[in-house]
Amino acid sequence: MTMFDEKEIKEVKRERARWEQTTLPNWLKQSRERKSEFHNHSGMQIKRVYTPEDMENMDYIRDLGFPGEYPFTRGVHATMYRGRLWTMRMFSGFGTAADTNRRFKYLLKEGETGLSIAFDYPTIMGYDSDHPMAQGEVGICGVAIASLKDMETLLDGIPLDKVTTSMTINGPAPMLLAMYVAVGDKQGVPREKLGGTTQNDNLKEFFAQKLCMFPPKPSVKLTTDIIEYCTRHLPRWNPVSISGYHIREAGATALQELAFTIYDGISYVESTLERGLKVDDFAYRLSFFFASHNDFIEEIAKFRAARRLWAKLMKERFKAKSPRSMWMRMHVQTSGCTLTPQQPLNNIVRTTMQALSAVLGGTQSLHTNSFDEALCLPTEGAVRVALRTQQIVAHESGVTSTVDPLAGSYYVEALTNEMEEKAWEYIHKIDDMGGAIPAIEKGFFQKEIADSAYKYQREIDEKKRVVVGVNDYTIEGDKCPIEILRIEPKVETAQVASLQKLKRERDNRKVKEVLDKLHDSAEKDENLMPTIIEAVKAYASLGEITEVLRTVYGEYKELIVI
Amino acid sequence: MTKVEELTQGVLSGDVRSIARAITIIENNAPEAKKLVSSIYPHTGKAHIIGFTGAGGAGKSTLIEKIVREYRRNGKTVGVVAVDPTSPFTGGAFLGDRIRMQELSTDPGVFIRSMASRNYPGGIARATKDAVKVLDAAGKDIVIVETVGAGQSEVEIIKVAQTVVVIHAPGLGDEIQAIKAGIMEIADIFVVNKADRENASKTAMDIQAILQLNNKETAWKPPVLKTAALTGEGVPQLIEKIEEHRLLLEKGLKHKRSREKAEAELIEAIKEKVVSSVLEDLRKEGKFEQLVGKIVEREIDPATAAEKLLKKALKDAEA
Amino acid sequence: MQTERKIRVLIAKPGLDSHDRGAKVVARALRDAGMEVIYTGLRQTPELIAETALQEDVDVIGLSILSGAHKTLFPRIMNLLKKKGLTDVTVFAGGIIPEEDVAEMKKLGIKEVFGPGTTTELIIKYVCENVPKRT
């Protein structure tokens, strides 16, 4: 059933033609439009005005439907925020495990509803804090977690059956998940009650985040190991958070973010099916992660299109039966690369708008960036404002009172349709290349993203894109007016000392035994999760476990596309 | 000591900074470039020079990295000159080959230099052959040249290298095209890289088949090898073949090749010299500009104009 | 034949930092401005950076770092460059480097630091005006 009947559309068409001949020319004569053409970030041309004509072929039930039902355009839950608000999850981590544990408790006290761990560089690259490459990097960009002991300190006093935790970790995800499971075991929390998310999206590393450790094939194998393990043993865990955020922040447009992320999702469904699991056994646990950038409506359209596209894919391509296999649950982070060190308080305004589009787009979970984003890791004061921003959207803006408030807007629906259509084009193109890995090897994603990033920069340089406080409305002699978070070098000294003490005092024979077993298991191409859990419980370090995997899988050398 | 003498000494002693500077001077065609090349020339001729050519993305750089490692294991020192294309529009270049060999940078037995083609045709840069001489004089046992890899006929490499390795990869599609484009004649060894992929054997067979069409009797029949550069598979075999080829050159072919190379270089040098000196004179006299104007106005055609100009220039040269 | 000098630039990412968006944008802008740009990829040690600069005989080294590890890594890089005699190379940097660290970085011999919001035109201009004079 189309949303407008033929007669109505005809009438609108006629009226628009009349308007274009009578009213519009007068206005254009009086004052020209600011630009000859208007585009969104994805390069789509934006019309002057949208009307029912733009929804001509839309069928309400088929294309929008009701929230909590296929195709989920309007949201994955029937009541959305009238029931439960999204999870307010602030990405945090710095210094030692004890420093971050204090920050976690502070945030929970201030009303945060879920944890999100940022690890430091050595940890995200699978190096121990005492590795030569780790020098000067320990605890600087996140928290240093080199062994189960650090994880115990990090989660001390946090009940893992009550709080869910998201971990931004990819290559070393099996090790960090294993440590989390081990802490849960120690707290006596049954595994089926352990809730949270491992990012574990290794494909996007090759073209977006660039923290690649192993070549593509073993990387996907490890991602799939976690999906398989969680499906069987951790039913409340989201084994993977298929991430567009990094793709976007590396420079992609909204459309590229959407298409490439969905394609990574397709790849993981395929790799998991190859393990012999049934789609309805695991698909409902796949979760997604998107950015919310500046173009308010474009972002909302992207979120809505993403849900509809994924639902169709799961139903049609993968023949899922359970509606829950077709829902796309997402976490959103406001866009860091839109934030500026110039006039940093302006960032609060940007973040507010981006948070609002995420909510209007129907997210399940949200991180809002702090106003000091372009300067340092967030100070306590800055992160509090960022959290308050979410709380204000939730409780004061009124947008949470109804489900999908913008549905039916001509512009929103037209753009949602266009996003979906163009994303399909990309998906078919990547299918034709033979899938995500061949596309990575050809440098396809890399080139697409590099070109978009360069174009974006040129637009700012040429002032075709105004960034307030940067290329317009600047302040002479702009000096940083805010406090900066600094990590003291003593963090590294202390962390290295404590790790080395652990390495001396643990049962080193047992560690060697289990590492040998892991090597064996990796060679035999078994699911590595059980052995890795065993290894972390014996206090084998992150670096030691990674080293075993490096010897089996080799290291990845980046394909650089400028 | 003059600057040239100082640099020459530095190069001969293997000093990295001198080698690097010498190559820059040659590349920029700085005033002392000619003197520098002639002063190192007597010290060249010891290195074995290997050229790697083949389509973009075939895996030349990755394979070179593995080969260098193997040579290092055998105790040989290595120099690499890797050429990337210059943009004809901006004159800029992105020199990306080094990335694949970057870990070798801190090995004192290895010197890697990236070089932009600066619009020189044929897959190398004008300065490549002299840069190779610098590395040769600096005592590198092996000098490797990687060509641009833009897919056009990159045949200049035979004027530089003693052993030319042509690399293909399955799936790039154009092996037959490339072979037709003249690459066939210059190859001493064919390599089908990415042997870990499907179709590598088929590509190798295709090449074999084409080679068989050519049934000229020659002392050296170019072999077709398979490698997987990512894992290093097939690299020792490739080195063995390169060594075989080198020995054959030693036995006699080398003399012929050296003469051919010398001849080509001499012709090149003459051309360069003649063109630049004749042009300079002609420009000075203003005759050149005049004729350009006439060509534009269709009063004279370029060939006749050249004849006219040269008649005088050649007479002067004779006098 | 005339001399044909080109500006050779090394863009390097020291340490574990893998934010490459800015470095690549800068590399591409310099290339499009007619320079010869060597970008050695992510996660380079100070030793690799200094050795690359030496062998490639670059005029300019641009360090890009957003990880906050500049305080550890930049002194090492500058020391190694000095040790190798690369004192006539212009070194400049960009990324996330707090204002209050800039003076310290300049004392090490880093000529200029460009943060977020810098136009590529400005960077190109800076390079052109600060190529070391060499004979």
Ligand code: B12
């Ligand atoms: C985009 C981004 C990402 C992307 C990176 C994508 C990619 N492939 O590059 C993603 C999402 C993957 C990411 C992840 C992380 N990020 Co991040 N990220 C950013 C962000 C938002 C923008 C950076 C950016 O690309 N800007 C656009 C480019 C064009 O600008 P630019 O790099 O600054 O370059 C300009 C200038 O600086 C200068 N410049 C840069 N390099 C050079 C070099 C030379 C020679 C010259 C002359 C000039 C120059 O010119 C450029 C043009 O103006 C910044 C915050 C911010 N707003 O700056 C955080 C930020 C850099 N990230 C941060 C962190 C902590 C991380 C993580 C470690 C988080 C974690 N624990 O997991 C990971 C690490 C991932 C990695 N790859 O290293 C922190 C660093 C904190 C610090 N220094 O104290 C920041 C500051 C955010 C914050 N406040 O927490 N990140």
Ligand SMILES: Nc1nc2c(ncn2[C@@H]2O[C@H](COP(=O)(O)OP(=O)(O)OP(=O)(O)O)[C@@H](O)[C@H]2O)c(=O)[nH]1
């Ligand atoms: N699967 C596979 N990939 C390879 C192999 N060798 C190289 N590659 C990949 O192919 C891509 C191109 O490799 P390069 O070594 O840069 O190729 P190249 O011929 O030097 O390329 P240009 O210098 O650009 O002409 C990289 O992504 C390599 O990792 C191989 O044996 N197998």
Ligand SMILES: [Mg+2]
């Ligand atoms: Mg190459």
